[in-house]
Amino acid sequence: MMAHKTTFTLFTCAAALLGIAACNNNQSVSGATASKDSFNIKVNIKKFGDGYAKLIHRGADYRNPETIDSVPVKSGQFVFTGKLKQPEMMMVQVAAGDWTFGFDVFAENADITVDADTAGSKYYDQTQYGGSKWAQLEDFTVTGSPGNDVWKTYESDPAIKQYDSVITKFYQISQQQKDKDAEYAYRDKADSVSKLQTAAKLKWIDDYSKKNPSSVVGAYIFSQLYTFNESNLRLTQVDSMLHNFTGDAASSNYYKYVADNHGKRVALTPGHAAPDFTLRKRDSSSFTLSSLKGKYVMIDFWASWCHPCRQAIPHWKKVYDQYHSKGLEIVSVSDDSKWDAWKKAMDVEKMPWTQVCDEFPEKNMPARVGSLYMTTFIPFYVLLDKDGKILVYSGDEKAITDKLQEVMGGPSLAKNID
Structure with missing residues (x-):
């Protein structure tokens, strides 16, 4: 899930609701004694x-x-x-x-x-x-x-809690750095420790759910881990965990939320057709992804405020220079909610490929196309073949670069990646 550089986490989820019966208002402080169904x-x-x-x-x-x-x-x-x-x-x-x-x-x-x-x-x-x-x-x-x-x-499980202070320490040190590269180097360290903590959490949930397969709280805990650590979980791990739950747990909205999003994520694995989308370019004209069918396409999810995203741009310029004449197109999808910041970054970076800005249909919620592609962090990349099918879905620059060399030839550019 994580690239070698520090990434920015996004919150990307699908809607789910739990059925709740009507509740009484204006109860007295003493309250009534609850029956087993209230x-x-x-x-x-x-x-x-x-x-x-x-x-x-x-x-x-x-x-x-x-x-x-x-x-x-x-x-x-x-x-x-x-x-x-x-x-x-x-x-x-x-x-x-x-x-x-x-x-x-x-x-x-x-x-x-x-x-x-x-x-x-x-x-x-x-x-x-x-x-x-x-x-x-x-x-x-x-x-x-x-x-x-x-x-x-x-x-409070010791195997999980032991990592909290280390993660907090690295983030605190990162905030004290004046140099951006040094700041994100410490964030990288925090991310590495977070992966260890995710593994400990997954083990706890796996053990608990096997002993209590119908527990709704077990499904809730797993949904929390999935929501905030999905990129640290392999698809096989999620699939295996979902199979642990039965009864009330499997019918809960927590389970359904994970299962639904897991299904969408599986549909983004190599060999599947990439979801089509239409977004606006800088001049407000429309761009549609499927218009590039017949060419290799790399979708680059980034933002003006994302330091690792902008760190990667010089590398992608070299990739574009080497492969554009052979049929590669790059489409950068910005996660900026403010167009002025997006335009300013484009003026500075001068990227020669297609630039579009994502849409935010709900205030304070994730962007539309980023959600469509289940991008829980940026920078993130999706490489498509000439038929619009996914070749690579990854936050790893090297994975994209290596696949491009494999399918399009030419000297390796992987050495340019920090």
């Missing part, structure tokens, strides 16, 4: 005061969040009630003054208690960027939710 979540936040709380459904892909219950907060206490078809990880948001506090709880039809303290919360003031003031509540204990117990066991 939930009753009592929350007590120390020294919090009054405010308003929301219980938010996010779905497997975090798109289209939906408030399913909202209640007043009195002296830091409130209660959510309702019914769930299946257990689900939900977000609790508690607003007081200018700040909104948030934390996750695995909700299920049971009596659940949350004892929390705002001490130690992580605060994020996004007002200068047009956002809001919010804080991640770190100090809280959940009782009465077996699913939450499993989630906490997973999060």
